[in-house]
Amino acid sequence: MNLACFLLEIGSAPNFRPSFNFFNWQTALFGTIISALAMLFVDRFYAIGFLGILIFIFLFIHYNSPPKSWGDVSQSLIYHQVRKYLLRLKQEHVKFWRPQILLFVNDPRRQYKLIQFCNSMKKGALYILGHVIVTDDFGGSVPEARSQQAAWSKYIDFSKIKAFVNIAISPGVEWGARNIVMTSGLGGMRPNIAVLGFYNLDDFRRQPLINLSDSPTNAKGTEFHAPTSQSRNRKSFKVSEGNTMSDVLPTDSCKTEGMMSVTSYVTILEDLLLRLQINVAIAKGFEDLDFPSQDNHSKKFIDLWPIQMSAEITTA
Template structure:
């Protein structure tokens, strides 16, 4: 906000900047509703978005999306450190606006400054996230004071730019070419820091990065006393406050500052402030806090992945429960990312990673809603499947608009991760949303299958094959499978006895072995087992009660007596 709001208004103008802001918050607003719904549906453990997605969509989707979200936090940490270094050089560099010639300017100097800042963040993370959690309110107060100083300065300070007045906004809207306040409409030009021509999408990518902190509370779910309440209240409150602050800044900056200044000086807020160090303090506090939040979030996500045996090598913790190995690995990746060296270069990458995570969160909430899962009973009711669909579609569309190439690569990587995790991770005990969705759809279509509308033209064999000894009947099972012509195929077995005479049900342990047999032989068949006084009586029972609705056996097959 301190470093890029002038850039956004200068390039896009007031009207398109406000349109970008509304679009960005519409996208994250739908996702916020999904986050609130999932976070109020029972207990939330550490891992934030990864925990919510994995428990809804299963380990394959959860692990792949969780890893992408981990990379998003890593890249976002580097982004905030880039911004902090850029501000340091602007305030205290060779042409520093506060105190010049304290820091040297250059690519490797910037990398050194970024590495030192990252080392400070690492020390805080190693000592423990409790220190950061205890200072967040103080950081919040400092940042709000700095923001208030900007608003007061724009209202009160008469400088060589202009003085804010409501008439200024009216004139700039009605006669943008006849006043010196010409920041109403867009005028995209070259970014002086990267020499890259700008457009709506590139500027939107920069703006969107200022709105991607909605997962910060969810990422620290393991450190919250009552995450089911804290996450919705904190996330919604943060979105409303930041939206109002951004909107007010866009209007005031557009009405008071010449566009030429916005083009060539990203630190113009320092010049117009009543006390210039306020802006520097706000930049340092907000950037350092955001970098710490993302680094802590990245380490917690990686630790949650390791704890679920998806990436087990990062699950080592200290005696206090701090995931030290995950912290060190996250720090190493951020250190490598610092080689990129520019805020506007890494901004689209961070945006795509976050949009993938947001789309997955919307998809998880949508799947739970569509499956009508009985365990999905969130106390947060301000969402529907429509908001989930809109959030998912808007995230996917914006990913391709921001950077189609990076998005395509990310999707390919996501699919590869999904396949790898599917084959290397053992079956989890979380449950699979795919099974709930399949049940919901099968039940719906089974009710639509009306036996009164059957016709001889579409008759097909629906076979009940009675099996005594599966070890000697494999060939018979395969033969009947080849003649069923896509019809119902049921393998039946009768055990002589009575449940009243048994201490426990002997059929339940056998059922899984029969299913394993079906998988091993490779046939598409159901299994039905029953207890009866005779084989004949048991066969009659199975013939009558097997199947459901319009899918019931119409053909009985018995093997030769051996």
């Protein structure tokens, strides 16, 4: 009881309001220590044995029982500590720099390998998946955004990546990308690299000059990764160790946006590089990426072309 009261007090749980006038976290901690010492003083062997049984039962229930609706005190402690240290997190020193990635994604099925690659590159830092819903009807798109938020969260659990999701609703893809970049992160944890897929001019040329579809759900949008004219296979698929897919993804039911224009793509790059001044990575060819497997330990390489955009250009 003393331990539970101590954890609730240091976790600042708003629903914990003790009526004891002399209660504080010091008295709860003192009561916990005294109770443990008294238990060991009476019979240390029985005390250690029952303590081991208690830990075993706790771990067994924690890892094997289905989730329950009652609150977990650990969530309160995690929330309190995260908020505390986020407020203390300042601008990081260049010595401890790490890539904090914001990846713009439209179709998680086709961009699965790029998502996994960026997850491997983040090295314990911030990783955000950004998506823009392009529409002029904000109120009508809010349910779609909430549905996609839940589907993307399930996709993260399915893919076993450590990332957050940021979905924006905007009448134009340019404004949606700006909003995502400026609002992503919290406190000192903000993305320093924006990753976009390479623009595919071949697929852009295959598009008809006039949209013949009258469907209201066929909205104009963006494809942050190289679009393809082939229809996506909606059959079940699952990602295995050999990079094959054989199960349905949680995001398969989400509406994907159309292909953006070349002007919009260049405008986004211009905003990111010159106005927002964030590092930009253009990804190409990741659909052919082969991830290392347990059977094949040979080294693989990728091409990286760094371009310094902030250098001053002087004329002779």
